[in-house]
Amino acid sequence: MRKGAVAFWRVALGLGLLGIWEAAVAFGALDPFFVSRPRDIAGRLWQWVSTGFIWTHLAITLQESILGLVIGAILGTVTGFALARAKKAAQIVEPYVMMLNAVPRVLLAPLFLLWFGLGIWSKVALSVTLVFFVMFFNAYQGVRNADPVLIANVRMLGATERQLVRHVLVPSALVWIFSSLQASLGFAMIGAVVGEYLGATRGLGYVISQAEGTFDTTGVFSGMVLLSLVVVVISSVVARAEAWLLRWKK
Amino acid sequence: MIALEFDRVSRDFSAPSGKPYRVLEELSFSIPAGAFVAIVGPSGCGKSTLLNLAAGLLAPTSGSVRIDGAALAGLNQQATYMFQQDSLLPWKNVRDNVTLGPILGGVPAREARQNADSWLTRVGLTGFESHYPAQLSGGMKKRVAMAQNWILGRSQMLMDEPFSALDVHTRQQMESELLALWDADARARRTVVFVTHDLHEAIALADEVIVLSAGPASRIVARETVNLSRPRALVDVQLSPQFADLYRRLWSVLREEVLRSQRPMPQHA
Numbered sequence: 001m002r003k004g005a006v007a008f009w010r011v012a013l014g015l016g017l018l019g020i021w022e023a024a025v026a027f028g029a030l031d032p033f034f035v036s037r038p039r040d041i042a043g044r045l046w047q048w049v050s051t052g053f054i055w056t057h058l059a060i061t062l063q064e065s066i067l068g069l070v071i072g073a074i075l076g077t078v079t080g081f082a083l084a085r086a087k088k089a090a091q092i093v094e095p096y097v098m099m100l101n102a103v104p105r106v107l108l109a110p111l112f113l114l115w116f117g118l119g120i121w122s123k124v125a126l127s128v129t130l131v132f133f134v135m136f137f138n139a140y141q142g143v144r145n146a147d148p149v150l151i152a153n154v155r156m157l158g159a160t161e162r163q164l165v166r167h168v169l170v171p172s173a174l175v176w177i178f179s180s181l182q183a184s185l186g187f188a189m190i191g192a193v194v195g196e197y198l199g200a201t202r203g204l205g206y207v208i209s210q211a212e213g214t215f216d217t218t219g220v221f222s223g224m225v226l227l228s229l230v231v232v233v234i235s236s237v238v239a240r241a242e243a244w245l246l247r248w249k250k
Numbered sequence: 251m252i253a254l255e256f257d258r259v260s261r262d263f264s265a266p267s268g269k270p271y272r273v274l275e276e277l278s279f280s281i282p283a284g285a286f287v288a289i290v291g292p293s294g295c296g297k298s299t300l301l302n303l304a305a306g307l308l309a310p311t312s313g314s315v316r317i318d319g320a321a322l323a324g325l326n327q328q329a330t331y332m333f334q335q336d337s338l339l340p341w342k343n344v345r346d347n348v349t350l351g352p353i354l355g356g357v358p359a360r361e362a363r364q365n366a367d368s369w370l371t372r373v374g375l376t377g378f379e380s381h382y383p384a385q386l387s388g389g390m391k392k393r394v395a396m397a398q399n400w401i402l403g404r405s406q407m408l409m410d411e412p413f414s415a416l417d418v419h420t421r422q423q424m425e426s427e428l429l430a431l432w433d434a435d436a437r438a439r440r441t442v443v444f445v446t447h448d449l450h451e452a453i454a455l456a457d458e459v460i461v462l463s464a465g466p467a468s469r470i471v472a473r474e475t476v477n478l479s480r481p482r483a484l485v486d487v488q489l490s491p492q493f494a495d496l497y498r499r500l501w502s503v504l505r506e507e508v509l510r511s512q513r514p515m516p517q518h519a
Contacts, residue, residue: 152307153337156330157351157402167350171341248341248382 036218044222054207054226061204062230064120064192068127069184075128076135077177081169084143101133105191109198118200127191131184138180142173175249178242182235189231252319253283253328253406253441254304259313261299273299275467276313279460283318283405284439286432288452290504291462292511297445298334300462301410304443305331317406329406330399334414336391338383344370344394345379351402369397373427389420393427400431406441414446425455426484433481449504453496454484461503464511472503 001009018038024030025037032040048054083090109126116122146169154168196205204227211219259277262270273296281287291297302308303315306325315322317329330351338347345366352362370376373393383391392412399407413421432439446452452459453476461472474496478487487493 149333149335149337150339153331153333154339154350154354155325156305156307157398158327158354160354163354167339167342167354171339175341248343249384 032217033215034217036221040218041222041225044218045226048222048226057203057207058226058230060120060202061189061192061196061227064123064195064203065127065185065188067120067124068191069131069188071124072128072131072188073135073177073184076132077139077173079132080136080139081143081173084140084173085165085169090140097136105129106194106198109195112195113199123192123195123200123203123205126195127188130187130191134180134184134187135177138176139173142176143169145176146172175246178245181238181242185234185238186231189227193227251283252280253285253317254443255280255316255319256300256303257314257316259303259310259315261296261303261308262311272467273465274303275469277469278313279470279473281441281443281458283441286439286442286444286455286457287460288444288446288456288458289460289462290446290449290452290500291468292464292504292508293447294511295462295465295507296468297447297462298410301331301408301443301445304406305329305408307331326406326408328404329408330402330404332395332399332407332409332412334411336383338391338394338398340383343380343382344375344386347383347394348397348401351398355402365401366397369401370394372431373397387420388416389424392416392424396428396431404440405438406443409442409444411446412444413451414448421451422484425451429455429482429484449497449500450488453478453493453500454482454487459496459500461500461507464507471507472500474500 021030021035022038025032025035030037083093105126108129109122112122112125116125150168150172151164154164159167192203193205193208196203197209198205200206204223208220208223211217211223256277256279259274260272261274262272265271277300289297289300299308303310304326306315306322317326339350342350345363348366348369349359349362352365353359357365367376367379370379373396375390375393375397378386378390383394386394395412413424416424432442442456444452444455449459456476459472459474459476460470462468463471476496478490478492
C-alpha cells in the first residue's frame with residue numbers, strides 16, 4: 001500500500017472505533033459512568049491543555065522516564081558488557097541475575113518510596129529497575145554473539161584487545177541495544193507512571209490516581225490517552241534515530 | 251629462504267563426547283618465500299585448521315610452526331588472512347574497512363585514507379568508498395577484503411577458500427585479479443597459502459599443490475610442482491597439455507580421498 005493510503009486507513013480505523021464508542025454511549029448500550037465517552041475525553045484533554053494544568057505533570061513524568069532510561073541504559077550496558085567479557089564471573093552471578101529479574105517491580109515501588117521519598121527519585125529508581133534488565137540482556141547477547149569471523153579478521157589485521165572491543169564488540173552490541181531502545185522507552189514510562197500512581201504529588205500517574213479516587217472515569221481515560229499519545233510521539237522519534245544509527249544494515 | 255614451516259604439527263579437537271579428535275597428524279612441510287602454494291583436500295580434512303595454525307589463531311597440540319625461521323607464538327604478524335565468509339565490518343563503509351589495518355597499526359588517518367583510495371582504484375572500486383558492505387555484491391566484497399589485506403604489505407597471505415561462495419564467472423575474474431596483484435610486485439612476491447577444494451583452481455593459480463588426505467588425522471598424500479609459465483592467462487591455461495597431465499595425476503590421488511571422506515558414517519539405530 002502507498003503511504004497515503006496507509007495514513008488514510010489508519011485515521012479511518014481510529015475514527016470508526018471512536019464513533020462506535022460514542023454511539024454505544026449515546027444509545028445507552030454503555031454507561032458513561034464506567035467507560036466515559038470520546039467527546040468528554042476530548043473536552044477534558046482540551047481543558048487540561050488550555051488551562052496549562054497538565055504541563056507540570058507531563059514534564060515531571062517525562063523527566064522521570066528519561067532519567068530512568070538514561071541511568072538504566074548506562075548501568076545495563078556497562079554491566080552486560082563486563083559480564084560478557086568475564087565468562088567465569090558471568091557463570092557465578094547468572095542465577096542471581098535471573099532472581100533479580102524475576103522480582104515483580106510493582107512490589108519494589110513502596111520500598112523505593114520509603115528509601116527515596118515521594119519526589120522523582122523513587123520513580124526514576126523504578127524505571128531503572130525495568131530498563132536495566134532489557135539493556136543488560138541485549139548488551140550481553142550483543143557481545144556474546146559478535147561474529148567470530150569478524151573478531152578473527154580484526155585480530156589478524158593487528159588489533160589489540162582494546163581495539164577489538166572498540167571496533168567489533170561495542171558496535172555489535174550497539175546493534176542489539178539500539179534495537180531494544182523502543183522497548184526500553186516503554187518500560188521507562190511504565191516505571192515512572194506506576195511509581196507516581198502508587199505515591200506522588202505530581203505526574204501523569206498521580207493525575208490518573210486522583211481521578212480514580214473520585215470515580216472520575218473521564219479523567220482516568222484522558223490520562224491514559226495522553227500517555228499513549230506521548231509514547232507514540234517519542235517512539236517515532238526513537239525509530240528515526242534507530243534507522244539512522246543502523247543505516248549500514250540495508 | 252623458508253617463509254612458513256610446519257614441523258610434525260598435530261592438532262586435536264575435543265569431540266562432543268569429550269574424547270579428543272585428531273584433525274591433523276604429524277604434518278611437516280615448508281614453503282619458500284614468494285611461493286604460491288595451494289592446499290587441496292576433501293571436505294573436513296582440516297584445511298582450514300592448517301591455515302588457522304599458520305595464522306596463529308590456533309596453537310598446535312604438538313609440533314611447531316615456524317615463520318621466517320622463528321617459532322610462532324601468538325598471532326602470525328607477517329600474515330594476513332582472507333576468509334571464506336564475509337569478514338568486512340558491516341558498520342564501516344568501504345574506505346573505513348580498508349583503512350582499518352593501517353589505523354590499528356597507528357598510521358595517521360590522512361595517510362591511511364590516501365593509501366586506501368589508491369588500493370580501491372587497483373581493485374576497481376573507485377566511487378564505492380562510502381558504500382556499506384551490505385550494499386555491495388559478493389565479488390565487490392571480496393575486492394574490498396583483498397584491498398583490506400594487501401594494503402598492509404605483509405609478506406604472507408593466507409587464504410581460506412576465499413572465492414568459493416561466488417558464482418563461476420565472478421570467481422574466475424577474482425582469481426585473475428588475485429594473480430595480477432600477486433604478479434605486480436614481482437621483485438618481492440608475497441608468499442601465498444591458498445586453501446581450496448577445487449583442484450582446477452589450485453593448479454591454475456599455484457606454483458605447487460599439496461593434497462591432504464581425508465580426515466580424521468589428515469596427512470600429506472601428494473605434492474606436485476606446477477610448471478606452467480607466468481604470468482598466466484587463466485582462461486587459456488586450463489587448455490594446455492601440461493595442465494591436463496598434472497590434473498590427471500593429482501586427481502587420481504585426490505579422488506581416493508574424496509571417496510574415502512564420503513563413505514557413509516556407521517548408522518545409529
